[in-house]
Amino acid sequence: MKKFYIFILTVVMFSSAVIIAQIKLPSFISDNMVLQQNFDAPIWGWAEPGTQITINENWSNSKYETFADDKGKWQTIIKTPSAGGPYFLKINDKTISNILIGEVWICSGQSNMQWALSQTDNAEEEIANAVNDNIRLFYVARDNADCPNIDVYGKWEECSPKSASSFSAVAYHFGKELNKELNIPIGLIHTSWGGSSAQAWVNHNFLESTEEGRYYIEKYDEKIRNTDPGINPRNHQSPSSLYNGMLKPLIPFGIRGAIWYQGESNTGEHYMYKNLMETLITNWRTEWNQGDFPFYFVQIAPFNYQTEIIGAALRDAQRASLEIPNTGMAVTLDIGNQNDIHPTNKLDVGKRLSLWALANTYGKKDLVYSGPLYKRMEIDGKQIKLDFEHVGKGLVCKGEKLSHFIIAGKDKVFHPAEAYIENNTVIVSSKNVESPTAVRYAFNNGDEPNLFNKDGLPASTFRTDNWDILTEKATIISKFDPLTKEIFVEMKTNNDNVIKYTLDGSEPNESSPEYTTPVKIEKTSEIKTKVFVNNEPSSVTSASTIKKHLAVGKKVTYNNIYSQKYPGGNEYSLVNSLTGSKDFKDGNWQGFEGVDFEVIIDLEYQTKISTIDIDFLQNVGSWIILPTYVKIFSSSDGLSFKEINTIDNDIPISSSGDIKKTFDFTFNNLQTRYLKILAKSSGKLPGWHQGAGNDSWLFVDEIIIN
Template identity: 40%
Template sequence: MTLLKPNSLAALLLSTAVPALADVTLPALFSDHMVMQADVNAPVWGWADAGEEVTVSLAGHQATARTGADGRWRTNLPPMKSRAEPLTLTVEGKNKLVIQDVLIGEVWLASGQSNMAFQFSRGQYAQAETEAAALPQVRMFTVKAQSTRAPQERCEGAWVVATPETVGAFSAVAWFFGKDLHGRLGTPVGMINSSWGGTDIAAWTSEEAQAGVPALKEAMESWKARAAAFDAAKAEAAHEKRLAAWKEAVRKAKAEGRPAPRGPRKEAHPDVSQNRPANLFNGMISPLIPYALRGAIWYQGEHNCATVEKASLYATQLPLLIQDWRARWNKELAFAWVQLPNFEQTAPRPLVREAMLKSLSVPNTGMAVTIDAGEANDNHPKDKKTVGGRLALWALAKVYGADVPAWSGPLPAGHEVRGGEVVLGFEHTTGGLAARGGELRGFMIAGTDKVWKPGTARIEGGKVVVSSAEVAAPVAVRYSWASNPDGNLFNGAGLPASPFRTDDWEITAP
C-alpha cells in the first residue's frame, strides 16, 4: 500500500473535487416520475460552474441558459399540452442528467399543518380505496421537513407514482383532491405536499411580507428577543431534571402495570423552531419556487386558535400568505383552503373560520366548508375524502371551467331586520336551501343588549328567517358560531352552509 504525503493527498482531493464542482445539478423536484405543469412557461433551474452553458431538452423542445457568477442558472421550457405518455428530460452542460418518466399535466401545492400532513393510511377510507390507487398518472412529491432562518434553495424529497403499495404515505387530502382532478380532467396530476403538524401560519409566510404588518412585525421581534435570551446550558440542565423525573415516573408506571408516560423534549433554540415566523417558508416553500404550479390548497389554522388575539390576526395573515406566494410564483396562482371543521374545544375556533370566510374577498380563491366533516373528540378527523373532494369541486368549477352541480355550500349574502325577525340572504343555494336531519337549527339571535338566545329558524325560498320570543327587537344573528356546532343548513347539492355572524361585536373570550 502506498502512503501519500500530505501535499500529494491534498492534490488528489482537489483533483477529485473539481469535476464535482463542474457537474450540473438540479433541485430534487426535477427527478424521475415528475409532473410538469401544462400550458405555461415551465422554469427549469439548477447549479453549475460560473459561465457554463446548460441545455434543457424535453419533447422536442430545447432551452439554454448560461450560469451566472453565483453558480445558478435558469431557463424556461415553452408551454406544452398535457401528455400522459412518459417523456425524458435531459439537462446537459459538462455532464448530462437524464430524468425519466416525466409527465405533463396539472401541478398543485398542498400545504399546512397536521391535517394536510395526515396520511392516507390513517384515514377512514384507506381500506376501501387502497386498491383503487393504481393510478400511474397521479404522483406526489413530499417535502422533507426543515425549519431554517434563511431561505433555502434545496429540499429533500422524491416523486412517487400512486400505487396500492405507495398511496398509504401520501397526504390524504392531497390524494383525494388530485385523484378527483385526474378522474374528471383525464390529465396527469402532480401534488407537492409541503406540510408540518402543529405549525403557525406565520411560519409559512416570508419575513419580508410580515415585516410590513405592524402586528406581525411585533411577533417577529418577540422571537428575536427569545433567541437572544436563550441559554443553552440552562435549557440542558432543565431537560436533565425533567428527564430524571420522567425516568422515575416510568419506573413507577412499570411497577404498577401502567403505560409509561411520554418522555420530555429538550427545549430547542428558538432559531430552529418550526413556529418561528418565516422558518417553514424558508425551509419548505422557498426551495419550490419557481416550479410551475396551477394552484395551491391549504389546510391549517388549528394552531392559530390558541387565543382570541391569535385568532383575530388570521384575517390579516391568510390574505397576506396568498399575496406573498403569488408574488413569488405568479399573480394568477389559484388558492383554496379548508375552513376548520367541527371539534369540541374551548378556543376561538369560530374566529378563524370567520377569517377564512372573509378571505374569499381575495380574487381567485375558494373554500371548502367542512363544518359537518369533523369529529367532536378528534382534532384530526379521519374523513379526508370529503375534504379533498370539496376542494376539487371548487378547482374543477372555477379553475378548469368544468360543469359541476355545485362547488360551495350556502354563504351569507346580506340580511335585514323585519319587525321581530331577521331575514338572512345566501348565495350558492343550488337546489334550494334545506335542513338536514330535522328542524332547522344552529341559529342564535340577539338585540342591542348583546344577549344571545336560541333562534327559531325557517326557510323561505332562498332565505332563512330567524326570530325568538325572548328577543323582541333583534339586531344580529349567528349561525353555527361554536367550536362544535350542530347547525344543519345545506343546499340542495348536499353542501353545508358556512358558519357566520351578522354582527361585528368585539369578542374577548372563546
C-alpha cells in the same frame, strides 16, 4: 517519459473538467416529475460558474441554452405543451425520465393536510385502489430554517399503494378527483407540518410589513431573548421557519395553484387570521410570479377547544378570507369530530376542494361547488331575514328544524334562536330579543349544524355583525363552609372586569346582578356568568350547576391524596355541589397523578341511596385519561366493605379532545352509611403517546349522591 507525463496531466485536467462541469438539480426536478402544461416552466440548478447548460426535451425536440452565473446558479424557461407524456429532459449529461405534462398543485398546511391516507376512513380499500401512474406524488420532508434553503428533501413517485399510503389523504383525494374529471396527469407537491402556524409559512419581509406579522416577529424575538444562550428556540410555529425550510426552495417551479388546510394553531389569535391569510397568499403569489393563481382552503372542522368560541371565530375569519381574489373554501361542519381535532373523513374534504377547482379553475359548467354562504340580512320587526349565495337547487334542513342559530339585540348578548326556511331565505327570531340586530350561525367551537343546499353541501359558520369577539370568561368556584353548612359561590376574572350573573339558567345581560361578594346558594341552581369589558359583553358565557345532594359537606377520606397542583376545592371539592366544565384548569377538578382514585364518604347515618353520579375527564394531550373502571362499595361500619356495582369505561384512550364522562350508578334498595369509590388509573401513558412511559392523570370533580 516526457510524453507520459503530458498524457497523465491531460487525463487529470480532463477529469477535473468533467467534475467541474457536473450539475446539480433541485430534488423535485427529477425522474417521474409533472411539469405544468401550456406553461413557461422554470428549470434551474447549480454548476461551476460559467458552465454552459444545454437542455433538450423530446415533446417538441427543442433545445435551450444558458450559463451558470458567478454564484453557480443557472435558470431558464422551457415551454411545455398540453397534457401528455411520458417524456424526458436531457440537461448536459443528466437525463430526467418518465416526465408527465399536466396540472401541478401545492398542498400545504398543518396536521389535517399532513394526515396520511393510511389513517383515514376505508384506508385499506383506498390504499389498495391507489394505482395510477398518471398521478405523481412529491412529499417534502419536514424542515425548518432561519434562512431560506435552496432545496428540499423528497422525490417524485408514481401513485401506488406504497407511495399513497403515507401521503396526504386530502391532497390524494383532491388529485384523484381532478385526474378522474379532467383525464390528465396530476402532480401533487405535499409540504405541510402538523401543528404549524400560518405565520411559519410566510416570508419574513412580508410579515414585517404588516401589523399582524410584526406581532408574531416581536413575540418570537422575545422568546429568543428569554432562551438560554446556545439554544435555538426555532420550531414549526416560528415566523417564516417553514417558508424557509419547505416552501421557498420550491419557488418558482410551475404550478396551477395551491390547496391549504390550516388554522387550528391560530385559533388563539383568530382576530388576526384573515389579514394573516391575505399576507400569506399575496406572498406566495408575488414570489411565484404567476398572477393570482387559485388558492383553495379548508375551513377547520368543529372541535371542542378548551377556550370557547375561538374555533368558530377562526372559521368565520376563514369565511371572510373569501374576499381575497381567486380563493375558495371547503366547509367541513358536517364531517368533523367534536372530540378529535383530526377527523378521519378526508375523502369528502378532498372532493370539496376539487369542486372549487373544477368549477373555477377548469371551467366545469353547472357544477355546485359550495354550500350556502351568507350574503345579506334584512331586519323585519322582531325577526331577521337572511339571504345566501350558492343555494344550488335550494336550501334544506337536515333535521326536524334548523339548529345553531343565535340572535342578539343592541345589547350584543346572544340568545338561542328559532329559524326556518322560506323561499330560500332563512328567518330567525327569539322570544328573548324584541329588537334584533345581529345573527350568528354555528358559532360555538363544536357546533355541527344542519343548514345545507339540496346538493348536499353544508352552510358555513357566519355572523352578520362586525363586533369585537371577546373571549374573557369568569371562573365559578363553590365554597362549602363546614361550620355553617352553607354553600357560597365565588366568581373570578382577570383585569378587574365586571361580572354579571344569573342563578336560573338565563343569559346574563347588562341589567343582571353584578358580582361583588360571594353569593349564598340555598337550592339547586344553574349559574351563568358573563364578563363585561368596558361595558361590552364577552361572547363567552360560563355556566355551572350547583346540585344540592346527600353528600354535600360530608366527610371524605382519601386513600391516595390529590395533587397539590390540582386540589379543586381541597377536602370538600368532591362534595361542594359544583361540577366542573371540560376545562381541567377551571378550579373545580381534583387531579391524581399515577395512582388510583379511592375515597370513603361518611353520610353520617344509614341513608337510602338511589343514584350515584361521578364525573371524570379525559384530555389525552394533557395526559389526563379516563379510569378503566369505577367500583362502588358500601359499608355500615366503615371497616368492612362490600362491592355493589362496577362500570367499565367504554371510551378509548386514543379519543382526543376534552371528554367529560359521567359514571352513573342506579340502585333499587340500597341502605348504607359509608360508600367507597374506586376508580382504576390507566397507569403509564401508552407507547404512541408523546409522554409514553410517564404516569397518566385521573381528574374527578363531584360525587353526586341522591
